[in-house]
Amino acid sequence: MARNTVQFQKGLSEAGFDDLYGSEAKRRAVVTSWRWPTGFLCPVCGGTTHSEVKTRGLLQCSACRRQTSLTAGTIFAATKVTLRTWFRAMYHLTQSKQGISSIELGRRLGVTQTTAWTIKHKLAQVMMERDADKQLNGRIELDDAYLGGERSGGKRGRGAAGKTPSSPRSKPRQKASRCA
Numbered sequence: 001m002a003r004n005t006v007q008f009q010k011g012l013s014e015a016g017f018d019d020l021y022g023s024e025a026k027r028r029a030v031v032t033s034w035r036w037p038t039g040f041l042c043p044v045c046g047g048t049t050h051s052e053v054k055t056r057g058l059l060q061c062s063a064c065r066r067q068t069s070l071t072a073g074t075i076f077a078a079t080k081v082t083l084r085t086w087f088r089a090m091y092h093l094t095q096s097k098q099g100i101s102s103i104e105l106g107r108r109l110g111v112t113q114t115t116a117w118t119i120k121h122k123l124a125q126v127m128m129e130r131d132a133d134k135q136l137n138g139r140i141e142l143d144d145a146y147l148g149g150e151r152s153g154g155k156r157g158r159g160a161a162g163k164t165p166s167s168p169r170s171k172p173r174q175k176a177s178r179c180a
């Protein structure tokens with residue numbers, strides 16, 4: 001299905017956000033369509049049919065019975081926070097014109113500044129990589145503005161102190177573990 005466009009435009013109201021992503025089922029459906037735009041694909045055997053293990057939120061391949069987490073191998077596995085927190089982070093990061101600090105983001109999400117920093121930078125990475133047609137290439141329309149400026153807790157990321165992306169074409173470092 002061609003519906004892997006994420007509607008995190010600026011100006012999306014909280015009510016609109018809730019309509020789109022307010023339930024776990026909706027969030028999982030969106031993530032599923034990002035991860036498997038043409039439908040489920042078993043990472044082990046390539047099977048295309050699955051069932052859901054409701055109690056654990058896992059997808060089980062109907063062919064080889066391997067159970068796969070929806071978020072394994074995606075940026076959402078970068079922290080232990082829930083999809084709800086990730087989506088709320090995307091909301092907050094896209095609604096602010098000048099960007100928000102990881103301290104402020106952490107405060108709004110109820111997570112530590114370190115976790116907020118990770119979330120923010122993982123999302124920035126996705127934005128940077130989307131031209132390269134990577135996994136999770138949904139159009140997460142984050143504002144470029146928030147990429148710059150943050151210096152405390154830095155070090156990682158794009159290398160340069162200011163962290164301003166030089167151009168959309170500058171290729172970010174490839175991540176080692178990325179399932180195809």
Ligand SMILES: [Zn+2]
Pocket residue numbers: 042043044045046047061062063064065066
């Ligand atoms: Zn399988």
